[in-house]
Amino acid sequence: METQVFSRRVNDFEKDICEVLITEGEIAQRVAELGAKITTDYAERLPEGESLILVGVLKGVTVFIADLLRQLKLPVELYFIDFARHSADTRETGIIELSATIGDAIEGKQVLFVEDIVDAGLTLSYMSRILALRNPSSFEVCTMFNKKENRVMDIPIKYVGYELPNRYVVGYGLDYKERFRNLPYIGILDKEAF
Ligand code: IMP
Ligand code: MG
Numbered sequence: 001m002e003t004q005v006f007s008r009r010v011n012d013f014e015k016d017i018c019e020v021l022i023t024e025g026e027i028a029q030r031v032a033e034l035g036a037k038i039t040t041d042y043a044e045r046l047p048e049g050e051s052l053i054l055v056g057v058l059k060g061v062t063v064f065i066a067d068l069l070r071q072l073k074l075p076v077e078l079y080f081i082d083f084a085r086h087s088a089d090t091r092e093t094g095i096i097e098l099s100a101t102i103g104d105a106i107e108g109k110q111v112l113f114v115e116d117i118v119d120a121g122l123t124l125s126y127m128s129r130i131l132a133l134r135n136p137s138s139f140e141v142c143t144m145f146n147k148k149e150n151r152v153m154d155i156p157i158k159y160v161g162y163e164l165p166n167r168y169v170v171g172y173g174l175d176y177k178e179r180f181r182n183l184p185y186i187g188i189l190d191k192e193a194f
Contacts, residue, residue, distance in 0.1 A: 014183060016193035017170070022162060022186040027172060030161045031064070034142065035071020038112065038159060042074050045138070046110060051075040053111045053136070055102065057127060058082045060116035063173030063181065064144045064161075068114065079105055081127070103134050111136040115143040116173050117164075118157065125153035145169070145186070162186075 042052050052072070056065045058080050069078060079102045098106075111131060118124050124141065132139060142159035149166035164186075170176050171183030176193070 014180075014187070016190050017180075017183070017187035018190040019188040020185050021164070021169060021188060022172075024184040027161075027185065028067070031067045031144075032071055034144075034159055034161055035068055035073075038068075038142065039071070039073045042072075042110065042112075046074060050109065051077045053077050053079065053105055053109045054114055055079045055081065055106070055111060055127075055131065056114045057123065059181070060173045060175065061114055064116050065114050068142070068144075077105060083123075098130065098134065106131060106134040106136050108135065108137050110138045111140070113139065113141045115141065117145040117147065117169075118143045118151075119147045120150050121153035121155055124155050124157075128155050144172070145174075 038052075046052060052074050054065065054069065054076055056062070056079075062080075065078070069076060081098070081102065113124075113127060113131060115124060124143075128139065128141070140158040141155065143157055144161035145164050146157065146160045146162070147164045147166055167188055168176070169186050170180035170189055171186045173181050174186070175181045176189055180187070180189075
């Protein structure tokens with residue numbers, strides 16, 4: 001009896017997805033391509049003994065960055081910024097303090113800022129300015145998904161996984177009200193679920 005209830009719950013968790021836009025296999029393939037490209041680019045420009053510094057903003061990017069990281073055949077260091085944790089301070093001062101660990105890691109280093117999705121570009125623009133203040137020796141951006149139609153701030157993005165139409169997507173780390181991050185594919189939510 002219990003087993004039955006459990007399996008129904010498991011199947012129900014994705015019932016609000018009306019369309020799969022990008023499959024798990026397609027995602028894996030694209031991440032491997034991005035990883036190979038980034039590896040080639042930085043193998044040439046990374047000084048001997050130095051790591052590529054990957055920086056991501058929690059939480060959406062965690063799934064992508066975990067996959068991308070393992071496709072990089074380079075010395076890398078991984079750092080996360082918890083934007084949500086800073087948002088109360090940010091509202092008052094307009095700035096967030098990078099933790100000392102991240103600040104020191106960035107200074108004079110080659111930084112790759114990794115995003116799950118760029119939409120209006122406000123988050124990216126803001127983070128780029130904050131990270132630039134720490135004087136990295138280079139700064140590039142990699143996003144798995146890019147929605148250009150709503151773009152307000154145009155920051156150059158060197159590595160893009162997929163261009164997406166202007167629709168709200170979930171899965172592969174992306175949420176709707178904190179749900180659906182665990183879907184291994186990119187899906188469209190049924191209107192009813194909003
Ligand atoms: P923007 O580029 O400043 O508009 O913000 C991008 C952020 O908005 C991302 O990091 C996501 O957290 C969120 N976001 C934008 N579009 C989507 C989407 O389609 N699904 C889930 N989150 C999204
Ligand atoms: Mg994000």
